[in-house]
Amino acid sequence: MAHATVVKAPNRLPVLGNALALAKGRLNYLETLAPLGDIVEIGVGGQPYYLINNPDLLHQVLTADSDKFDKGRFFEHVKLFLGNGLMTCAKAEHRRQRRMIQPAFSQAALRQYAAIVAEGAEQQVGRYAEGQVLELYPELQRLTMVLMSKTIFSGDDFDEVSVSLADLLPEFLKGILRQTLMPADFLNKLPLPANIRFQRARTTIRGAVGAAVTRHLDTGQNSTDLMSQLIAARDEHGAGLSHELLVDQVVTFLMAGSETSASTMSWFLYAMINAPELEQEIAEELAEVLQGRPPTVADLPRLGKLNRALMETLRLYCPVWFQTRRTITPVTLGGVEFPVGRNFLYSFAAMHRDPAAFPDPLEFRPDRWLRPTHPRNVFIPFGSGARKCIGDNFSMLSNALVLASFLQRWTFSREGGQEVKAFAGAVLHPQGLRLRLSSRQAAYAVAGQPRRPGPVR
């Protein structure tokens, strides 16, 4: 693009800048800034952050000029938990790790993981009872953590441990956000209750994963699981991943894979409540394709309605609602020069709701994916460039399989009159969404009940 405009966000306060508005409004605040210009300068604690709203400029940051950026301050804090794994390692180390780990996500490997997920999903979803009420997001956090654990350590009893780890994860993610937003780093080291809880969660999670990695190394490998692929990974000199790096990767996959998937599936089911006719159509598609048997990866290409609804969920309720980058060499973006050390912010979620790209952006309309008309670079729920999500295809397969199992067996209604809110924490997820399950057979008999709640922003 030729020339970008840099506009200052309005209502900047002395010292605080726009930090309060950002902390309070989060995604909604970023959405209000999106129409102001290609790049909007936000003041955060005396420092400028540049919000990139133009998809082509963002594409330049993530692909052509990706060598000129690191991931920024937020990821320095994430690193305290994830260590030096694929998501948080420095640029210089990233290429080596990505090359080593990419084969673990080959098509052949994904088919094997999908079989593990499909079986696990059937078990988990089959455990629910008629009339059971689910607090949906925490429930799916546990479920996705168990499935991610089975994919990594099949044959181990780690999935039992993973349920307790799932309960620690929210404390942990809150801790990371809190530590990042602290005005001074020494505050994070004080023996405050919140810091102690955070450290405890960190130690427990890493300890449990470390023990499971050691067991896997000691007892030999099950070649179909992700851990075996990670153990077999070699760089160009024939070196493998150290024990510590194996732990870093596993903790990364557990966190990156479970939170995002729990968010996606919660929103998907929320959207079904909003559109009972659509839920019915997807259930009919499942009945026709599966003929009552459990879903497998081979069925997915024939589940067009389910897949389109999944794409629409990733558009309207994009889990990764913000990301950061920081310049490590001077960069020119749209004719504007930025020196070393400048912080950038961008929101896929805000871009996915741009009315110029997606007409009636707040409407959940899966059929827009029959013939997509949006410009390129606008729909990127998994990011792009060298640091694009390595789990993108796996997550599409596994989420479709879990949702197919869920919808094949259960229909659901809202429980309680609580308002459902979109909470922009580490990922964008629904709060206050409680569902009562009924078996799908029984549901046919009571079809037509009003189940439509108000829209969520």
Ligand code: HEM
């Ligand atoms: C709906 C599900 C998911 C979404 C929306 C999602 C989104 C993303 C995004 C946007 C990034 C890019 C971050 C950046 O540019 O800084 C990313 C990176 C990453 N994701 Fe995912 N993700 C999902 C599922 C998964 C799963 C299931 C796994 C693991 C199996 C995973 C593992 C990773 C890893 C390791 C990275 C870092 C890649 C690198 O830097 O090379 N993600 N993800």
